[in-house]
Amino acid sequence: GENVEQHPSTLSVQEGDSAVIKCTYSDSASNYFPWYKQELGKRPQLIIDIRSNVGEKKDQRIAVTLNKTAKHFSLHITETQPEDSAVYFCAASQQGGYNKLIFGAGTRLAVHP
Amino acid sequence: NAGVTQTPKFRVLKTGQSMTLLCAQDMNHEYMYWYRQDPGMGLRLIHYSVGEGTTAKGEVPDGYNVSRLKKQNFLLGLESAAPSQTSVYFCASKGGTDTQYFGPGTRLTVL
Numbered sequence: 001g002e003n004v005e006q007h008p009s010t011l012s013v014q015e016g017d018s019a020v021i022k023c024t025y026s027d028s029a030s031n032y033f034p035w036y037k038q039e040l041g042k043r044p045q046l047i048i049d050i051r052s053n054v055g056e057k058k059d060q061r062i063a064v065t066l067n068k069t070a071k072h073f074s075l076h077i078t079e080t081q082p083e084d085s086a087v088y089f090c091a092a093s094q095q096g097g098y099n100k101l102i103f104g105a106g107t108r109l110a111v112h113p
Numbered sequence: 114n115a116g117v118t119q120t121p122k123f124r125v126l127k128t129g130q131s132m133t134l135l136c137a138q139d140m141n142h143e144y145m146y147w148y149r150q151d152p153g154m155g156l157r158l159i160h161y162s163v164g165e166g167t168t169a170k171g172e173v174p175d176g177y178n179v180s181r182l183k184k185q186n187f188l189l190g191l192e193s194a195a196p197s198q199t200s201v202y203f204c205a206s207k208g209g210t211d212t213q214y215f216g217p218g219t220r221l222t223v224l
Contacts, residue, residue: 105154
């Protein structure tokens with residue numbers, strides 16, 4: 001079955017710096033890769049996703065890149081702000097149908113003013 | 114439009130007790146999921162449902178049962194709770210897109 005590894009487990013940056021979180025997956029059939037943000041005590045919320053037919057997707061300060069050959073994908077946050085502080089989870093699945101997501105272990109991002 | 118809701122928010126059980134967690138969604142979604150979240154382990158899929166009357170096992174189904182008698186509700190049952198089931202439980206639902214929408218979670222402690 002699918003296995004998703006996520007690094008680093010914790011990340012500390014200064015406000016305004018960039019943050020990068022990396023994930024690798026094992027199942028070459030996976031073709032849908034969402035990223036969720038979870039603030040303390042809150043529910044996970046989708047912030048961006050990418051499908052295997054594209055290599056990069058951007059949404060304002062957030063971007064995700066995908067390398068299908070190497071089976072890894074990354075989340076990039078530019079110009080970080082204190083409100084970006086949260087736990088970020090990557091996941092992988094086959095899109096469509098029941099879409100069973102396999103999650104990485106999470107990255108705790110701290111943005112210091 | 115409340116989205117995905119979960120009942121209760123918190124619960125403390127003694128070992129061997131039983132309980133049912135309720136998930137409800139008002140988005141007319143076909144797919145519903147139960148996850149557990151433990152420190153350092155991300156979210157792991159317990160059971161899921163692809164429609165009313167259907168259920169299937171996820172990654173960590175042992176010790177749990179589920180039912181989907183109505184399209185809008187997905188119940189997670191613990192027949193005989195164990196301390197290893199202490200966790201935060203999240204329900205999610207999905208419609209015609211790939212996006213899963215999560216409920217607010219239930220924090221369960223088993224003593």
